[in-house]
Ligand SMILES: NC(=O)C1=CN([C@@H]2O[C@H](COP(=O)(O)OP(=O)(O)OC[C@H]3O[C@@H](n4cnc5c(N)ncnc54)[C@H](OP(=O)(O)O)[C@@H]3O)[C@@H](O)[C@H]2O)C=CC1
């Protein structure tokens with residue numbers, strides 16, 4: 001379990017530069033011209049445009065993507081009223097999360113004002129600056145007045161996150177917890193500790209969802225009709241029962257919600273609760289009851305806390321980045337009830353979907369699946385932005401609060417993904433195409449967790465129809481240990497179930513009898529799943545074949561080369577990687593098969609690669625690489641690259657192709673125009689790089705993957721007679737899913753594509 005100590009936390013914050021955020025310009029500011037555009041005199045133009053048309057502020061400034069995280073420090077986490085300066089690390093932290101999870105820029109603003117009127121006036125005056133306002137850590141009851149007034153007076157999305165963020169996330173968790181224990185929100189008895197910003201807002205939302213029976217406590221005890229010290233919003237939840245103590249209230253209660261302070265719930269009170277009790281102890285940083293103590297006291301307990309080191313972290317980070325993302329993207333004028341309920345629904349539903357492998361990896365847990373210890377998605381789940389922001393944006397449009405309407409939701413999803421850094425358009429397109437006509441794909445290495453997890457995803461998402469070859473007992477054990485669900489995937493244990501081994505052995509003998517394979521040898525080889533799978537593809541039992549996860553490339557490819565073989569007219573196969581980057585996709589070849597191709601062999605590789613790039617709907621602009629530019633260096637490699645370029649130009653006169661050149665030249669149209677204006681690539685630069693040998697290609701993509709922030713997809717095997725793809729040893733589940741989607745589309749367009 002994750003443990004951090006005080007010094008570690010202080011050092012993290014004090015490391016130079018102090019704090020957690022900085023401002024980064026988004027336009028070039030290096031030349032005199034840049035300066036003149038960025039500041040005086042150029043800057044006057046957008047100023048005048050905005051003066052003439054106020055809405056242009058969204059066009060010419062960062063306002064549309066800028067959120068103010070604003071606090072007065074009166075209820076900081078569960079630390080209480082520690083003042084505005086002491087709240088700054090929390091507000092900076094929120095800014096970091098806005099940026100990291102939703103690409104939203106933030107200024108944190110800590111205001112030295114506890115008087116609601118003064119605070120309201122100051123925040124209201126900031127409307128020209130921000131696209132949205134996230135109020136944070138302002139104590140009750142002032143926060144209710146403040147938020148209400150600002151919502152009425154301001155025309156941009158505004159939310160006090162401790163109120164509504166918490167309400168949204170905990171509602172999703174509560175609905176799912178109740179589903180797990182089979183209770184209805186209308187019937188449950190809820191006890192609440194805390195009647196502050198968070199607690200009251202949760203209760204308001206739960207009431208909308210159907211809650212009827214609740215008893216609330218604050219520091220001064222039970223909130224009943226006799227109390228005269230509370231705000232109207234708090235009094236809405238006052239009880240008329242004679243109960244006065246927490247112990248009385250907890251007898252028979254179904255749910256305890258803590259949004260108050262550390263350790264206020266004695267363990268023995270848990271024993272009084274109904275069967276399968278639910279405890280959301282959400283005070284930060286320390287909950288109302290320690291997780292381990294609670295679980296030891298009531299093993300039938302479903303528990304959530306605000307902390308990341310226990311299951312079921314109910315934290316508003318699951319909401320605010322995505323709620324504001326959706327609201328900003330449709331330029332909503334508010335965050336209304338419909339938008340909040342849409343976020344609740346989206347979060348609750350997402351928790352029931354299979355968990356992506358990258359989430360398993362991030363949390364070092366393969367067993368995450370909807371249930372007692374996984375009620376809501378994990379904060380590092382990359383699907384949150386798509387699911388929640390889309391739901392919120394749609395609800396804003398439908399409820400009439402949007403000033404901008406989105407119509408192409410697929411394009412919006414792409415935009416949301418690119419907010420996370422990598423441009424996924426190409427893979428989205430391939431995946432959608434695969435889903436339109438999913439094909440049967442055989443995986444000969446199915447007694448492996450990653451293959452099984454990928455198969456589950458492929459089946460559940462309708463990308464492919466997996467056929468799994470492997471030892472049935474082993475597969476069952478992996479499925480059980482990792483809570484997988486392989487319903488819908490076909491499993492064949494070729495050694496135990498006779499299947500078609502004899503038929504395939506005879507066929508292999510027929511194919512290879514003049515190449516040293518006897519019928520006896522054929523029978524032996526067909527006990528190997530790579531041969532069996534290749535035969536399935538050859539005979540049309542399946543449409544594509546994927547292997548390579550557990551053996552090295554050379555060994556993995558041999559059976560399919562013998563059984564399937566290369567395409568007519570193709571001399572050799574080659575491997576290509578797709579590099580997905582913010583700047584768009586790039587294609588690298590040969591990265592896997594031909595160790596040191598001759599110039600003539602490079603021409604074959606160029607032909608195959610150009611065709612494959614077109615398969616991915618891109619127009620190939622090919623650079624043949626070396627360490628010299630157009631003859632600037634003598635040497636074997638530059639000469640080979642030069643010769644390959646000449647021969648390829650002859651063989652493929654229509655290709656946009658040039659070389660030999662260095663990689664930076666290939667990728668910089670400006671450099672090409674300046675120094676090599678004669679080059680065919682001078683207009684746009686290259687998107688396809690042909691490497692002079694496998695060493696350089698392989699190293700280049702791996703460096704980009706590890707430190708270049710690129711996602712790489714491949715290797716796409718080019719030139720086989722049927723869709724065969726060989727994974728890299730140790731590929732991730734995501735790699736397997738991507739390669740399968742490509743194989744499915746390859747199979748759909750069989751004979752015309754890769
Ligand atoms: N996990 C999450 O996502 C979130 C967690 N929180 C946590 O919820 C807590 C409250 O935050 P917030 O609502 O913003 O703060 P507020 O200051 O608005 O409210 C605090 C409430 O807790 C009550 N309280 C304090 N001590 C006790 C106690 N010993 N017994 C019973 N009630 C007590 C206060 O009562 P009184 O008015 O009488 O002082 C008040 O009603 C914090 O610990 C915060 O970290 C908040 C937001 C999100």
Ligand SMILES: CC(=O)C(=O)O
Pocket residue numbers: 076077078137161162283284306315316
């Ligand atoms: C999570 C949060 O906002 C709080 O504890 O105050």
Ligand SMILES: [Mg+2]
Pocket residue numbers: 076077136137161162
């Ligand atoms: Mg807070």
